[in-house]
Amino acid sequence: MRVVHVASEVFPFSRSGGLGDVLGALPAVQAAQGAEVTVVSPWYADICQEVREVWRGEVQAPGAPDLGTLRIGEVKSEGVRYLFLGLIPFDRPGLYHQDDVWRFAQFGRAVWPALAALSLTPDVVHGHDWQAGLSVAWARLAGVPGVFSVHNLQYQGRWNIHDGAPWTGLPGWAFTPDTLEFHGDVSLMKAGLVFASQVTTVSPTYAQEILTHTYGEGLEGLLARISAEGRLSGIINGLDQDRWNPREDEHIRPYRDLRGKVAAGRALRAEFGLDGAPILGAVSRLAEQKGMDVLLSALPELVQDWNVVVLGSGDPRLEEGLRDWAEHGRVVFVQGMHEALAHRIYAGADAFAMPSRFEPCGLSQMIAMRYGTLPVVRETGGLVDTVSADVGFRFGPETPDALAAACREALAAFANRPDWRARVKRGMALNFSWDGPAAAYLALYAEVQAAPLVPVAGLEA
Known part of the structure; x- marks a missing residue:
């Protein structure tokens, strides 16, 4: 052929x-x-x-x-x-x-x-x-x-x-x-x-x-x-299994189990001076398609329980909004696309936000699960096909309230350590190879x- x-x-x-x-x-x-x-x-x-x-x-x-x-x-x-x-x-x-x-x-x-x-x-x-x-x-x-x-x-x-x-x-x-x-x-x-x-x-x-x-x-x-x-x-x-492999990733301290995942979280907290609250990460184009305006509007509630780390660039209004929030603590915004930092966020975050209005496939949710980070996703496109309810957290409406509600569900699971560890293990065991x-x-x-x-x-x- x-x-x-x-x-x-x-x-x-x-x-x-x-x-x-x-x-x-x-x-x-x-x-x-x-x-x-x-x-x-x-x-x-x-x-x-x-x-x-x-x-x-x-x-x-x-x-x-x-x-x-x-x-x-x-x-x-x-x-x-x-x-x-x-x-x-x-x-x-x-x-x-x-x-x-x-x-x-x-x-x-x-x-x-x-x-x-x-x-x-x-x-x-x-x-x-x-x-x-x-x-x-x-x-x-x-x-x-x-x-x-x-x-x-x-x-x-x-x-x-x-x-x-x-x-x-x-x-x-x-x-x-x-x-x-x-x-x-x-x-x-x-x-x-x-x-x-x-x-x-x-x-x-x-x-x-x-x-x-x-x-x-x-x-x-x-x-x-x-x-x-x-x-x-x-x-x-x-998903490129070699490029995105926590066991051999040159951009982080490689890990294969939950202890290594915890160490990656500590490293990300130290890098940005974060407190002990769980970390919600996002690596994305800053665009309405990706629902990043929804994430921005949900920050008043999210920062009550989460540290939020966002890497990306795009819409100048969204960039400005995230920069403003980054001045008030519990929000980190790094403008641009930085390969090594993206790897550290996937590895160090506890959950990963993808509030996309539409998502033909999406790779970030697959990467996040491979690194033991649980996705919080809107029910659309490839996010439906790859994120099951026993691993990640899904929501329907394109609203800040719906995103915040899904993050509250994730927070409750995070507090139930056996449940959270089971979800992480199931996500890391998934095969998204080509x-x-x-x-x-x-x-x-x-x-x-x-x-x-x-x-x-x-x-x-």
Whole structure:
């Protein structure tokens, strides 16, 4: 099985969040399971220096005469071939910019010519999120089936159709409401949804949620049709078991039992001068999607019983609110994303807050449980699929009162030491490895390879 993953980021070469983590782990596990795996991603200006150029030349693609010179870089690691496409839109620092729809339209068009230049013909192309949507469309036009994974439906790669349609290189029939047109815009997310043989989300619950008006982001009608055709499923993300392993974590004093967990808590208290109250941690983008405004509003009650340690950045209003609280004791706020500190919070906190309004999968709750820290989560998406009531604590409404009530439940369990220790042990024993999800994707690839290509409106078979 020759599989090509296409994504905007891949750890450790480029990363801004969970998507990079997925592409940093899933391909290697699939390679270990016997697949021939290639990952294609942009060659950003500030990517690591170990990328070796293996091809340079002018690229030609139907309807795409303006791609110009393309450089292809390569890294091989853990049985995976990583290819990085060097195009003018990516010759600047940073991953994402205001003109990303144009940038990733060029990237999506360049993927297929790049594979052809290296004589690489995949059995399946697996695109991840809107930045890879166009690559799935071009693969389908070349007669290769695609799997398209929605990691977050909220971000769709939209631009006005007058300017955006030419960027894609696709013919005029591709811009109707049944294809890429979306309320007067071109949508690269729809390119992936419409042209893929199978659409997946990163958890079973999220696959059902996006069929509703609340979570469907205006695409629920299209998604309902895809689901009715048997082309929609949810496969829960795995967790990089090597990177997140309390037994061998270089960022903390490694531990494998409750005594080590207690020592990690003492170290975190000493680092920030915290008192003896239990610690509620959070490592997150500071955004309404993540419910961090809910956490901020719940602090007046939470600080009566908890120390609260938050690491993250994002919405300036939330950053300012957390800084204000940090001046009054029992709240620690560290702005930014610091890898080592994140590990120390996962290890040293007693509970972990994830009041997300929606959460396609979420990795933080898995990491927390692996480190013996019990999640307090809203009942949505992958949080439902991974946090059971006998380990963590769940709440429904998107309100500070509901979060505070769940934290009171956690506090009562914390006071009952046998109950708390049992929960911690159950959480640490859970297996969130990529082995199961990787095998599920390989089975899906075999299914789409054996089936007829998905019909697309306007495209003659």
